[in-house]
Amino acid sequence: MTSNEKWGVAAASRRGVSHIRNETPCQDAFGTWCASFAGNPCQILAVSDGHGSDEYHHSHFGSFLAIRSAYEEFVEFFQWYSLLKTAPSDIEGLQPSGLERDFKTGFARRVVRRWRENVKAFQRDVLKVDVTGDDSSEHQYKAFGCTLLAALVTRDRAFFFQLGDGGIFIRKDDGEIYPLVEDDDEPGEATDSLASRDPEKTAFTSAVSLDDVSAVMLATDGLTKSFTRGHDEIVSKGIRKTIGWLVNRVIAEKLDVEGPVFDKFLDNCSLSGTGDDVTVAIAFSREKLNCGTPPHPHNVERGRSEANPTDPKRAVSEPQEHATKDSFEESCSEGQPITKVVVTGNVAIGNSAPQTTPPDTVVESSNASTDAGDVF
Amino acid sequence: MSDAPVLPVDEIAKRELEFFLLADCSSSMSGEKIATLNHVMREVVNTDLPNVLGNQPNVQMNFRVIAFSSDARFAIGPDPVPIENVTWQDLSANGATATADAINLLCTHLANERMPKRGLPPVCILISDGMCTQGAEEYERAISNLEALPWGKKAIRLSIGLGKIGYDLDEEELKKFVMPAFRNEIGVLNAQNKSQLTKYLRWASVSASIASSMTKSKMNSSEGSGAHVVLPPPPDDLVEPTDGTDVF
Numbered sequence: 163m164t165s166n167e168k169w170g171v172a173a174a175s176r177r178g179v180s181h182i183r184n185e186t187p188c189q190d191a192f193g194t195w196c197a198s199f200a201g202n203p204c205q206i207l208a209v210s211d212g213h214g215s216d217e218y219h220h221s222h223f224g225s226f227l228a229i230r231s232a233y234e235e236f237v238e239f240f241q242w243y244s245l246l247k248t249a250p251s252d253i254e255g256l257q258p259s260g261l262e263r264d265f266k267t268g269f270a271r272r273v274v275r276r277w278r279e280n281v282k283a284f285q286r287d288v289l290k291v292d293v294t295g296d297d298s299s300e301h302q303y304k305a306f307g308c309t310l311l312a313a314l315v316t317r318d319r320a321f322f323f324q325l326g327d328g329g330i331f332i333r334k335d336d337g338e339i340y341p342l343v344e345d346d347d348e349p350g351e352a353t354d355s356l357a358s359r360d361p362e363k364t365a366f367t368s369a370v371s372l373d374d375v376s377a378v379m380l381a382t383d384g385l386t387k388s389f390t391r392g393h394d395e396i397v398s399k400g401i402r403k404t405i406g407w408l409v410n411r412v413i414a415e416k417l418d419v420e421g422p423v424f425d426k427f428l429d430n431c432s433l434s435g436t437g438d439d440v441t442v443a444i445a446f447s448r449e450k451l452n453c454g455t456p457p458h459p460h461n462v463e464r465g466r467s468e469a470n471p472t473d474p475k476r477a478v479s480e481p482q483e484h485a486t487k488d489s490f491e492e493s494c495s496e497g498q499p500i501t502k503v504v505v506t507g508n509v510a511i512g513n514s515a516p517q518t519t520p521p522d523t524v525v526e527s528s529n530a531s532t533d534a535g536d537v538f
Numbered sequence: 539m540s541d542a543p544v545l546p547v548d549e550i551a552k553r554e555l556e557f558f559l560l561a562d563c564s565s566s567m568s569g570e571k572i573a574t575l576n577h578v579m580r581e582v583v584n585t586d587l588p589n590v591l592g593n594q595p596n597v598q599m600n601f602r603v604i605a606f607s608s609d610a611r612f613a614i615g616p617d618p619v620p621i622e623n624v625t626w627q628d629l630s631a632n633g634a635t636a637t638a639d640a641i642n643l644l645c646t647h648l649a650n651e652r653m654p655k656r657g658l659p660p661v662c663i664l665i666s667d668g669m670c671t672q673g674a675e676e677y678e679r680a681i682s683n684l685e686a687l688p689w690g691k692k693a694i695r696l697s698i699g700l701g702k703i704g705y706d707l708d709e710e711e712l713k714k715f716v717m718p719a720f721r722n723e724i725g726v727l728n729a730q731n732k733s734q735l736t737k738y739l740r741w742a743s744v745s746a747s748i749a750s751s752m753t754k755s756k757m758n759s760s761e762g763s764g765a766h767v768v769l770p771p772p773p774d775d776l777v778e779p780t781d782g783t784d785v786f
Contacts, residue, residue, distance in 0.1 A: 179595075179596075180596070213757060218757075304757075307757045326757075352757065353757060354757070355757030357757055358757055387553070387656045388550050388551070389546070389549045389550065389551060390549075390551045390654065390655065390656065391655050391656070393651055393655070398549070399546065399549050400546045400549035400550065403543060403544070403545065403546035403549060404545065404546060406543040407543045407544065407545050407546075410542055410543050414542075423545070424545070427545040427547065430547055430550055431550055433595070433596075434550045434551075434552065434595075434596070435550045435551065435552065435553075435596060436553060436596060437553075437594075437595075437596035
């Protein structure tokens with residue numbers, strides 16, 4: 163068992179009933195990655211929700227590009243973080259604490275910039291649109307508008323980013339669950355967006371110790387808005403119970419076989435709750451939850467990698483495992499089509515020359531443009 | 539395991555849509571106006587709104603009526619009543635026109651702590667045949683209170699004026715209640731006869747409910763907020779040829 167086995171990841175996403183009814187694509191995207199750099203393991207999670215209405219007609223691509231951008235920025239951040247943890251520098255500004263300060267002040271700006279670059283490249287290369295004009299203008303990016311929630315889990319600390327609605331929840335070792343960002347009680351459907359003029363000003367970044375944390379869950383608002391929350395509650399009962407169930411299944415090593423059960427639950431959230439796409443990504447400490455071997459993938463996305471310390475160039479010996487076509491079809495047996503854009507990364511980074519392979523992309527969608535697949 | 543946690547299917551809840559009708563029950567509404575209002579709202583509550591919700595299974599509509607004459611009180615409410623449980627009770631007309639009190643009462647129930655956390659934009663329809671008898675300042679203060687509330691700002695607010703504008707009806711006063719994004723586009727729906735009142739009241743109730751239930755995520759924009767909801771155009775202005783006997 164390698165150090166990468168200490169934390170596992172899983173994710174699930176379902177197209178909303180309102181989108182099925184209206185024949186519009188799923189606006190949610192997600193990604194999960196496990197990797198290591200110089201023997202330091204990490205997991206990266208990201209979920210994103212495109213705004214979806216007519217004025218955001220490319221937001222299903224926007225969300226896809228958002229999780230890719232989060233992944234790319236977290237990989238870069240983690241390389242430095244890992245380097246500084248293993249080879250501390252006495253140069254001011256190259257201390258891990260300095261890097262954490264930079265994360266809180268600069269990461270949001272970098273993610274936004276990376277997303278804008280990815281959007282422009284997509285417009286130029288796929289949509290064949292001449293992209294000019296004021297880079298700070300909302301109009302240029304509006305059609306791709308989306309939220310973004312992302313997490314980097316290292317050996318001892320987790321780093322979070324949130325822009326827009328949805329939720330990031332932390333489960334402590336004592337079972338208590340906390341939201342990373344308290345709901346601001348702002349009514350209505352307006353959300354902060356990557357497409358806004360200065361989105362980094364409304365983004366939230368945080369670094370927390372994992373000393374007493376056993377799981378972290380990210381969810382789009384398709385899940386968080388499916389449950390009522392009392393005015394005196396900071397986390398709804400529905401969210402608590404969802405995390406409780408996931409953790410219990412992890413402990414029982416049954417998360418993979420009960421993937422379809424979870425999918426059905428997400429479908430119910432959409433059917434009886436918001437009507438929206440529903441996406442969840444979770445990272446859990448196998449050590450603290452006393453799980454054994456990593457579960458096999460099913461329709462619930464899983465990622466694991468086994469760093470081989472003797473061969474840094476083969477840092478990942480097994481590729482990320484996607485849900486197979488069979489499992490998609492199995493979960494589609496009730497006629498519920500899944501539209502899901504999966505980006506997973508197979509990051510191989512060695513001690514000597516960093517080698518980053520580009521993420522592999524699987525587009526599982528009846529509605530996504532084939533252009534999206536051509537680009538990546 | 540018998541005590542294994544279960545997925546919280548029972549916790550899944552529909553999105554709530556709060557519907558408020560502010561109905562003028564002053565003395566001048568007596569006769570055909572109040573009779574038509576009662577008749578139309580019975581249809582709206584029993585048929586139109588349930589039909590709308592049939593296509594929006596994720597929405598739970600709660601219905602309330604604030605009746606105002608010399609004061610303002612709930613005719614249906616104050617607790618929200620699920621639309622499927624509403625039985626329309628005929629309103630009667632007698633007294634002055636305390637529109638400001640009605641709006642202030644509405645504000646009390648649009649306060650954050652009284653509204654559902656994940657609620658859809660509430661629908662607020664004001665119907666009146668005259669001017670507020672509490673004075674312009676009182677009315678302005680009530681409108682300011684409404685605009686200051688987060689849920690007041692998000693509410694889909696429409697006004698229906700009964701009668702001839704400029705005679706007993708102050709269009710500008712009623713327009714202030716209308717959601718800013720619709721003040722020019724829709725303005726005050728002016729019903730001068732029974733047929734127009736029927737059409738406008740049904741259109742306002744149904745369209746606003748559909749628009750609220752179909753509200754999608756929209757980014758906070760630095761360019762100023764337009765309507766976060768889209769309404770279809772109201773029925774064509776039906777100034778039908780009359781012999782003068784069917785106007786209010």
